[in-house]
Amino acid sequence: MLIDSHCHLDLLPEYAISLWDAEKVGVKHVLCPGVALADAMRVLAIAQKYSNVSAAVGSHPTEEIDLFITVEQIKNLAANQCVVGIGETGLDYYARGGEITAEHKEQQKQKFRVHIQVALELKKPLIIHSRDAALETLQIIEEEGASQVGGVFHCFTYDWNVAKRVLDLGFYLGISGIITFKNAHILQEVVVKAPLEKMLLETDAPFLAPDPYRGKSNEPKYLIYIARQVAKLKGISEEAVAKQTTENFGRLFQKFQAVKN
Numbered sequence: 001m002l003i004d005s006h007c008h009l010d011l012l013p014e015y016a017i018s019l020w021d022a023e024k025v026g027v028k029h030v031l032c033p034g035v036a037l038a039d040a041m042r043v044l045a046i047a048q049k050y051s052n053v054s055a056a057v058g059s060h061p062t063e064e065i066d067l068f069i070t071v072e073q074i075k076n077l078a079a080n081q082c083v084v085g086i087g088e089t090g091l092d093y094y095a096r097g098g099e100i101t102a103e104h105k106e107q108q109k110q111k112f113r114v115h116i117q118v119a120l121e122l123k124k125p126l127i128i129h130s131r132d133a134a135l136e137t138l139q140i141i142e143e144e145g146a147s148q149v150g151g152v153f154h155c156f157t158y159d160w161n162v163a164k165r166v167l168d169l170g171f172y173l174g175i176s177g178i179i180t181f182k183n184a185h186i187l188q189e190v191v192v193k194a195p196l197e198k199m200l201l202e203t204d205a206p207f208l209a210p211d212p213y214r215g216k217s218n219e220p221k222y223l224i225y226i227a228r229q230v231a232k233l234k235g236i237s238e239e240a241v242a243k244q245t246t247e248n249f250g251r252l253f254q255k256f257q258a259v260k261n
C-alpha cells in the first residue's frame with residue numbers, strides 16, 4: 001500500500017478516475033492540499049465524498065488573492081473533520097519572469113506565520129512549500145516554534161545540508177517525481193542519506209510527472225515510479241519503501257487525531 005501525501009486532485013480533470021486508477025496500482029490514500037482559500041470548499045467536498053482522501057487547507061505562498069488571510073479564516077475551514085493538516089503554505093522566492101520584491105517577500109512571510117499560528121492552535125501538522133527560500137523558511141519555523149506540530153517539506157528540492165536542518169527541526173521530507181530525473185543528483189543524494197522513517201512520497205499531480213512521463217500531466221498512479229526510485233537508491237525492496245512511508249504518513253497526520261479521540 002502506498003500513500004500519495006500531496007496530490008491536487010481538484011486540479012485533475014477526471015479525479016474520480018484518477019483515484020480509481022491509483023487504487024488499482026496500490027495507491028490507497030491521497031492527501032489533497034489547498035492552494036487558495038477560495039478553492040478550499042472544492043477540496044473539502046472531494047475529501048468528504050471519498051473515504052480514501054484527506055484534505056489540508058491553506059494558501060500557497062504565491063497566491064496573492066489571499067494576501068491578508070487571517071487565523072480565523074483558516075481555522076473555520078480547518079474545523080472540517082476531513083482536514084488533517086495546514087497548507088500548503090510557506091515561501092516561494094522563485095522569480096517567474098519578474099523580480100520578487102522585498103515587499104512581496106515580507107507578505108509571504110506574514111502569511112506563512114499566520115498558517116503556523118493556526119497549526120499550533122489546532123495541533124495539526126504543516127504542509128510546507130519552500131522554493132528558493134530555504135534559510136528564510138527554516139528561520140520562520142524556528143521563530144514561530146513550529147516544531148511543536150511538525151509537518152512535511154513537500155516536494156523537497158534542497159541539498160543534504162538543508163535536509164539535515166529540516167530533519168533536526170522534526171519535519172519530514174516530501175519526495176516527489178524529481179528524484180526520477182537523470183540530472184537530479186543533489187536530491188538523489190538526499191534520499192540516499194536521509195532516514196526512510198522521515199520520508200513521505202508524493203506526486204504533486206497534476207504537476208511534476210516522474211520519468212517516463214516527464215512533461216506530461218501527472219497522476220496519483222505514477223507514485224509507483226517514485227517508490228521504485230527510492231527503493232533503488234536505498235537498495236531495498238519497493239515493498240519496504242511502501243510499508244515504511246505509509247507508516248510515516250500515519251504517524252505524522254494521525255498522531256493528533258489519536259490524542260483527540
Ligand SMILES: [Zn+2]
Binds near residue numbers: 088129154155
Ligand atoms: Zn507546492
Ligand SMILES: [Zn+2]
Binds near residue numbers: 006008033088204
Ligand atoms: Zn502542491
